[in-house]
Every structure is written in C-alpha cells, then in structure tokens.
Amino acid sequence: MSFGGALLRVEDLRVQFVTDDGVVHAVDGISYGVRQGKTLGIVGESGSGKTVASLTTMGLTRGRSTRVSGAIMFEGQDLLRASGEELRRIRGDQIAMIFQDPLSSLHPYYKVGWQLIEVMRAHRDISKAAAHDRAVELLELVGIPDPQRRVSQYPHEFSGGMRQRAMIAMALANEPKLLIADEPTTALDVTVQAQILALIKDLQQRLRMAVIIITHDLGVVAEIADEIAVMYAGRIVEHASTEEIFRAPQHPYTWGLLKSIPRLDIPRGEELIPIAGRPPSLINRPSGCHFHPRCPYAQPAHSRTDPRLEPVPDQPGHEVACLLAPAVRTRIWGDLQAGRAPAAARELAQTVPAGRGSERPPVVKEGGP
Numbered sequence: 499m500s501f502g503g504a505l506l507r508v509e510d511l512r513v514q515f516v517t518d519d520g521v522v523h524a525v526d527g528i529s530y531g532v533r534q535g536k537t538l539g540i541v542g543e544s545g546s547g548k549t550v551a552s553l554t555t556m557g558l559t560r561g562r563s564t565r566v567s568g569a570i571m572f573e574g575q576d577l578l579r580a581s582g583e584e585l586r587r588i589r590g591d592q593i594a595m596i597f598q599d600p601l602s603s604l605h606p607y608y609k610v611g612w613q614l615i616e617v618m619r620a621h622r623d624i625s626k627a628a629a630h631d632r633a634v635e636l637l638e639l640v641g642i643p644d645p646q647r648r649v650s651q652y653p654h655e656f657s658g659g660m661r662q663r664a665m666i667a668m669a670l671a672n673e674p675k676l677l678i679a680d681e682p683t684t685a686l687d688v689t690v691q692a693q694i695l696a697l698i699k700d701l702q703q704r705l706r707m708a709v710i711i712i713t714h715d716l717g718v719v720a721e722i723a724d725e726i727a728v729m730y731a732g733r734i735v736e737h738a739s740t741e742e743i744f745r746a747p748q749h750p751y752t753w754g755l756l757k758s759i760p761r762l763d764i765p766r767g768e769e770l771i772p773i774a775g776r777p778p779s780l781i782n783r784p785s786g787c788h789f790h791p792r793c794p795y796a797q798p799a800h801s802r803t804d805p806r807l808e809p810v811p812d813q814p815g816h817e818v819a820c821l822l823a824p825a826v827r828t829r830i831w832g833d834l835q836a837g838r839a840p841a842a843a844r845e846l847a848q849t850v851p852a853g854r855g856s857e858r859p860p861v862v863k864e865g866g867p
C-alpha cells in the first residue's frame with residue numbers, strides 16, 4: 499500500500515525485547531500511514547503489539563534490551579533516528595498520546611488544571627495566567643461541566659468519563675498534528691464510550707488532526723476510522739478502508755473479530771462469539787501462518803508457509819495475509835454472513851486450488867468464527 503502524502507509513515511517497523519525467556523517479537527515488520535485530518539484504527543487482541551508500535555513512535559520503548567528497526571517518518575524526519583531531546587520536543591506537542599493506562603497521564607497528587615498548565619508551559623512560552631485560562635477553555639472544549647471549578651480539582655474528584663476527557667484535554671493542550679489514542683474508551687460504560695468517541699471525532703474535524711485509535715474492538719472504530727489495520731502477533735494481517743473491512747473482510751481473524759462485535763439485533767448472551775484459542779507466544783511463534791493453530795480454515799501447508807501481506811484482487815487499497823484463494827475467502831465470508839455453519843464453509847474451503855494447501859480437507863475447529 500502506498501502511504502504518499504502521509505503525515506506519519508511507519509515503514510517495516512520491528513520491535514523486539516530481549517528477555518531472560520527469549521526474544522519477544524512484539525512488532526514484526528508493520529507498515530502504515532496516516533494523513534492529516536484522517537483516522538487510522540489499529541485493531542487486535544491483547545498482546546498483538548498495538549501499544550508497543552505507538553510507544554515506539556513516541557520514542558518510549560528505547561532501552562538496552564530493545565531492538566528496533568525500520569523507519570517512522572513524521573514530517574520528513576525519521577523518529578527512530580531522532581535524539582532524545584528532539585523527541586521530547588515533539589512529544590506532547592506535535593504528537594500527543596492518550597495512554598492506555600490512565601495513571602500514567604494524570605498524576606493523582608496534582609490538580610487537573612495544574613497538570614494542564616505544566617503540559618503547555620513545557621512546550622510554549624506562555625504565562626501562568628494565560629495557561630490557566632487556556633486550561634479552563636480546554637476542559638470546556640472536551641465537555642467537562644463547570645470548568646472554572648473543575649480546573650482546581652484533583653483527578654480523584656472526577657468520574658471515570660471525566661478523567662478520560664481530562665486526558666484528552668491534556669493531549670490536545672498544544673494542538674498536536676497527530677493524536678494517538680490507545681484504548682481511549684475501555685472501562686467506560688457504553689454511553690460514555692460513545693460520547694468520548696464522538697468528542698474525538700469532533701475535535702479532529704475542528705483541529706484537522708491525524709488520529710490513530712487503538713482498540714481490541716472493531717465496533718469502536720467502525721464509526722470513527724477511515725482505515726483499519728488488523729494486527730495479529732505483531733503483524734498487520736489485514737488493512738483496508740473501514741468500509742471494505744466491514745463489507746468484504748478477507749482474513750479469518752478479522753471474521754472472528756467481526757463476529758465478536760456486540761449487535762443490538764441479536765438477543766443478549768448470544769451476541770458475542772469470542773475467537774477460539776489463545777493469542778500465541780511472541781517468543782516461540784507458531785510456524786507458517788501465525789494464526790494457523792486457531793484458524794478454522796487452516797490447511798496443512800499453512801503451518802509451513804508464512805503468508806505475506808498482499809493486495810486483494812479488484813479491491814484497491816485492500817491487503818491481506820492469508821494463503822486461501824481470494825474466491826474461496828469470498829465464498830466463506832458469504833457463507834458466514836448468511837449464518838451457515840462452518841461445515842458449509844469447510845466444503846467451500848475444499849475448493850482451494852492445488853498448490854495452495856489442498857492436500858487434505860481443512861480442519862474446522864469447534865467455536866470458530
């Protein structure tokens with residue numbers, strides 16, 4: 499996929515952690531880009547490398563036991579090669595992140611307003627009084643009622659939803675060009691979740707920011723993202739416009755994620771079908787296609803051949819890493835959507851052309867997508 503004109507361009511990024519147990523392949527050769535005013539959703543289960551990729555963009559994974567390669571181009575500069583001082587200047591100013599762990603953003607001992615003022619004064623030559631006024635404005639911008647009073651309160655005096663809004667205010671304090679929001683709505687109830695997402699979308703349109711939103715839930719990015727990259731075991735296994743991901747998803751893992759989205763039209767208790775099995779070890783990754791131990795459509799060859807991310811025929815901008823023939827994938831997805839059992843999909847999978855893993859009928863495991 500071409501990422502020309504992107505504000506941020508991540509190219510073949512690899513991040514490995516050397517630990518006593520072995521090398522953790524946290525991010526394994528991913529590429530993506532995001533343009534000004536656009537939103538990229540990065541979706542995947544826990545441990546797929548979503549946060550590590552973003553922390554690396556911010557220069558926050560540097561250390562003696564970390565190996566990083568590739569390039570992260572931001573406005574013509576490779577952030578992987580930027581000095582610590584340059585990164586500190588960019589962080590919180592040009593690029594801001596709403597961290598997954600709220601405690602790492604809001605300090606419990608300092609008033610919310612004071613923390614906002616500090617963020618501004620770290621990057622701007624601005625008086626305390628002006629920064630205070632701007633802090634009130636920011637709290638108002640993110641929809642915190644009575645901001646004049648709230649600005650002098652401590653984080654524990656805020657509700658969960660308000661703390662999340664305060665973190666967004668903090669990230670926006672210096673009007674960044676790129677906002678990375680890592681699970682910005684986890685732990686919030688559904689109504690507040692929807693409000694926070696609407697807020698991010700609204701602010702993005704007003705400030706023309708590029709946004710990367712990280713989540714394990716495809717439903718969260720459905721409304722807000724222009725493009726979606728699906729990550730599994732440190733790799734991007736599918737990448738397309740949001741419309742394409744929902745209209746014609748290609749990867750069995752994406753099918754699994756789609757089936758685990760809550761739907762209002764299905765009775766409660768039946769709506770969630772989690773993907774069977776557990777995420778793999780990133781130290782000893784499965785051979786071939788890393789998803790094969792959990793994939794209901796795996797063929798014998800798929801445990802030997804590692805699929806590359808390749809363009810999907812006739813779907814410009816859509817890429818997938820799966821060894822099944824495109825026509826077979828399309829038929830299986832059609833079958834799943836029609837509510838037919840995986841057994842029907844198995845028959846379809848038997849039409850896999852020679853040389854693409856047709857040695858024996860595919861194994862369909864219980865609980866597949």
Ligand SMILES: Nc1ncnc2c1ncn2[C@@H]1O[C@H](COP(=O)(O)OP(=O)(O)OP(=O)(O)O)[C@@H](O)[C@H]1O
Pocket residue numbers: 515517522524542543544545546547548549550551598714780
């Ligand atoms: N400093 C580190 N040292 C060793 N391993 C690490 C380190 N940081 C992250 N990892 C490992 O890298 C992998 C990817 O982690 P990451 O936090 O990016 O996952 P994630 O996709 O954000 O998951 P979640 O949805 O749970 O937030 C995990 O296996 C994690 O244990």
Ligand code: SF4
Pocket residue numbers: 749750751787788789790793794795796797800805819820821822
């Ligand atoms: S390559 Fe095979 S195992 Fe991997 S996702 Fe495709 S069908 Fe499943």
Ligand SMILES: [Mg+2]
Pocket residue numbers: 548549550598680
């Ligand atoms: Mg994470």
